[in-house]
Amino acid sequence: MARIVMKFGGTSMAGMERIRNVAARVKHVVEQGHEVAVVVSAMAGETDRLVGFCKEASPLYDPAEYDVVVASGEQVTSGLLAMTLKAMGVEARSWLGWQLPIRTEEAHAKARITDIGTLDLMAAMRSGQVAVIPGFQGVMADGRISTLGRGGSDTSAVAVAAAVKADRCDIYTDVDGVYTTDPRIVARARKLNLVTYEEMLELASVGAKVLQTRSVGLAMKEGVVVQVLSSFDDPTQDDLPGTLIVSEEELEAKLKEDQMERQLITGIAHDKNEAKIIVTRVPDKPGAVASIFSPLAEASINVDMIIQNDSKEKEETDVTFTVPRADLARSVDLLESRKDQIGFRRIITDAEVAKISVVGVGMRSHAGVAATMFKTLGDRGINIEAISTSEIKVSVLIDEDETELAVRVLHTAYGLDAPVA
Ligand code: ASP
Ligand code: MG
Numbered sequence: 001m002a003r004i005v006m007k008f009g010g011t012s013m014a015g016m017e018r019i020r021n022v023a024a025r026v027k028h029v030v031e032q033g034h035e036v037a038v039v040v041s042a043m044a045g046e047t048d049r050l051v052g053f054c055k056e057a058s059p060l061y062d063p064a065e066y067d068v069v070v071a072s073g074e075q076v077t078s079g080l081l082a083m084t085l086k087a088m089g090v091e092a093r094s095w096l097g098w099q100l101p102i103r104t105e106e107a108h109a110k111a112r113i114t115d116i117g118t119l120d121l122m123a124a125m126r127s128g129q130v131a132v133i134p135g136f137q138g139v140m141a142d143g144r145i146s147t148l149g150r151g152g153s154d155t156s157a158v159a160v161a162a163a164v165k166a167d168r169c170d171i172y173t174d175v176d177g178v179y180t181t182d183p184r185i186v187a188r189a190r191k192l193n194l195v196t197y198e199e200m201l202e203l204a205s206v207g208a209k210v211l212q213t214r215s216v217g218l219a220m221k222e223g224v225v226v227q228v229l230s231s232f233d234d235p236t237q238d239d240l241p242g243t244l245i246v247s248e249e250e251l252e253a254k255l256k257e258d259q260m261e262r263q264l265i266t267g268i269a270h271d272k273n274e275a276k277i278i279v280t281r282v283p284d285k286p287g288a289v290a291s292i293f294s295p296l297a298e299a300s301i302n303v304d305m306i307i308q309n310d311s312k313e314k315e316e317t318d319v320t321f322t323v324p325r326a327d328l329a330r331s332v333d334l335l336e337s338r339k340d341q342i343g344f345r346r347i348i349t350d351a352e353v354a355k356i357s358v359v360g361v362g363m364r365s366h367a368g369v370a371a372t373m374f375k376t377l378g379d380r381g382i383n384i385e386a387i388s389t390s391e392i393k394v395s396v397l398i399d400e401d402e403t404e405l406a407v408r409v410l411h412t413a414y415g416l417d418a419p420v421a
Helices: 016-031 046-057 063-070 072-087 119-126 153-163 197-205 213-222 248-257 288-298 325-336 361-365 369-379 400-413
Strands: 003-008 035-040 092-094 102-104 113-116 130-134 137-139 145-147 168-173 194-196 226-230 243-246 267-271 274-283 306-308 316-324 347-350 353-359 386-390 393-399
Touching: 003 016, 003 153, 016 035, 016 072, 035 072, 035 119, 035 153, 046 063, 046 072, 063 072, 063 145, 072 092, 072 130, 102 153, 113 153, 119 130, 130 153, 153 168, 153 213, 194 197, 194 248, 197 213, 197 243, 197 267, 197 353, 213 226, 243 248, 267 400, 274 288, 274 325, 274 353, 288 316, 288 325, 306 386, 316 325, 316 386, 325 347, 353 400, 369 393, 369 400, 393 400
Parallel strands: 003 035, 003 168, 035 130, 092 130, 102 137, 168 226, 194 243
Antiparallel strands: 102 113, 137 145, 226 243, 267 353, 274 316, 274 347, 306 316, 353 393, 386 393
């Protein structure tokens, strides 16, 4: 017998027929003797619809009231699922965020969970009753409803799993796992059986949009084993068909068990949400770089890749970096307004860029990963405009039009293509 938290995304909850499928799956797990809590999203599209109403009501809507409105989508699905389960003969009840409670910090629309009351929840689960919990919502110290930011139900599920010390948190989505890359680009992308938290964080933040990034960070911190799987598979299937997200130690142990070799590269991600800024002829002296990045930091603009050449010839240098595309205009305005202080010549921007990243814990112990990447892209005539690395990731910035080609050739170069059937 295990304690399992099951989480269902918006696509799985969209309409009564799908909710009945979800209920059948929950019932199957309960009948195997497991203790179950379920975390649900709002029906697909519902949160967007509710956000739309808020904007219509007032462009400068009150965030406290926004939370009251947008949290309602999950209230509806949690009630409907509990009802459907009962109709199928499964003991169940809904527990709203304020009832458990799921306490959050004071930050409407982007709150973090601080702790979860588990007394009632554990008692219910032990008695065999399925606890159905709306994701995305919590309650602040002043008693008002809060929400966790878009995609926050994943984080709700992981937080509940950590709080009840679940053996596993199964996250059902509209994909059946985490892939080596986007299967829409590479038909021979493979589903990964295992991925580490760190790899998943890199893959999630660089564009493999399977889980909310924050949920992965929380799972890593709390040691929650997360499985990503599809809610459209056969609900009575008993093995683990999805992708398991585990620690590096657990990965090693499982590979040993199955007598498998660790792959050098786990996955390849692409991200078209960044833009490049070149600040030319900045004085090459202490404090110059700070004068560029401090105003951006104060405006909460996230700078990602940074390159600065060491100018041997002149007393000037160019500084190149990337920011989120949505912040490009604001970044340029900020820098232009400080042109005299910074002392640059001009600003050149390019929003048509893509960041391609190869990710894998295997590169910790292997040299040559970056060289293979550069050579593979070079052979195809793809120009690299910026590079950044971490212990388990190499990223390059290229022309957006070459995204698909780059992902495809790298997937082949690192031996990730599935064998042809
Ligand atoms: N319903 C919320 C959203 O669409 C939370 C979630 O589904 O994760 O962002
Ligand atoms: Mg989601």
